[in-house]
Amino acid sequence: MANVLVYAETRGAALRKLALEAVTAARALADASGGGEVHALVAGPSGVGAASEQLGAYGADVVYVVEHAALSNFERESIAATLADRAKQGGYRAVVLGFSTQGRDLGPRLAVKLDAPIASDVTEINVAGDAIVVKHPGYANKVLVTLTLSGSLVVLSVRPGAITAKQAARSARVESIQPAVDPSASRVVVKQVVEGAKGRPDLGEAPVIVAGGRGLKAAENFKLVEELADAFGNAAVGATRAVTDDGWRPHSDQIGQTGRQVSPQLYVAIGISGAIQHLAGMRTSKTIVAINKDKDAPIFKVADYGIVGDVLEVVPALTTAVKAARASH
Ligand SMILES: Cc1cc2nc3c(=O)[nH]c(=O)nc-3n(C[C@H](O)[C@H](O)[C@H](O)COP(=O)(O)OP(=O)(O)OC[C@H]3O[C@@H](n4cnc5c(N)ncnc54)[C@H](O)[C@@H]3O)c2cc1C
Secondary structure: OOEEEEEOOEEOOEEOHHHHHHHHHHHHHHHHOOOOOEEEEEEEOOOHHHHHHHHHHOOOOEEEEEEOHHHOOOOHHHHHHHHHHHHHHOOEEEEEEEOOHHHHHHHHHHHHHHOOOEEEEEOEEEEEOOEEEEEEEEOOOOEEEEEEEOOOOEEEEEOOOOOOOOOOOOOOEEEEOOOOOOHHHOOOOOOOOOOOOOOOOOOOOOOEEEEEOHHHOOHHHHHHHHHHHHHHOOEEEEEOHHHHHOOOOOHHHEEOOOOEOOOOOEEEEEOOOOOHHHHHHHOOOOEEEEEEOOOOOOHHHHOOEEEEOOHHHHHHHHHHHHHHHHHOO
């Protein structure tokens, strides 16, 4: 029996979707290791403890709540110290977190503090005897690497969207704990948080992403991408680096090797060539639809459905079709 500790990521006082994915992964790992408990740690401002019920519904047995006014923004030093402190006390087999901006920061800090091996950007977790075996896409998603982690405690960060959050109908015991290090004494201070596009889900959490490339020809044609995203109702808008470098979209929209890595249920690539650096950020999407006027564009090699045509004609027609399909349901 081995317990697993999860960092349940929040934004402000709200749980992020990848927190539920991490709890789901931890639940499966605990079950595969002989049925241990899943303990989640949630840290944030006053009120963040309200997330506990949801964490229980996705498989947590215990939720440690760290509430502190100075935790409204991501206070990495205090959270890493608190997680490490908890991990040392609980006899855990693994600490699981999301491979998000927060997870990328916390994971290595934790591995050092715990002197534990770490596997980042993991898409699958298995148990083989005493070892934990994970899959992790490498070389810009060109290969899938299998890693075997030995050691009594390991740190794993899970790629957002790679593991589907699943309810596990448990009810968690909730315990309030103090931060191990005063968050207001942090040496890294978040001065400002600039919100992305209002009214749209975050790229890492959206079930549908509509992304545009240079094939749209001009910044103003990006409204076609916005309109298709609006038609889906739950879609985020993404872009290639060519587009963000040209200032058509903010850099926060960039998907790819040097942008965001996403795995939505549906990825619609509009006027995107499919350069290897772009594919690095989206090829693990569950279903990929590509629209390009060049039938030999590399994006079609990873697409499940392809439309060869001019985006300025195809996209408005697709938007009309999506609206009609949604209206008839
Ligand atoms: C170190 C490094 C890191 C990088 N990181 C990233 C990254 O993170 N993300 C990223 O996206 N890129 C990244 N790039 C850039 C990448 O190599 C490509 O240059 C970029 O992805 C191309 O963007 P694009 O597909 O929008 O443009 P293009 O490659 O110019 O493709 C435009 C496509 O639109 C099609 N098209 C043109 N007109 C129409 C039309 N009317 N209707 C339909 N289709 C049309 C064309 O056939 C073409 O396939 C990186 C590059 C380097 C060197």
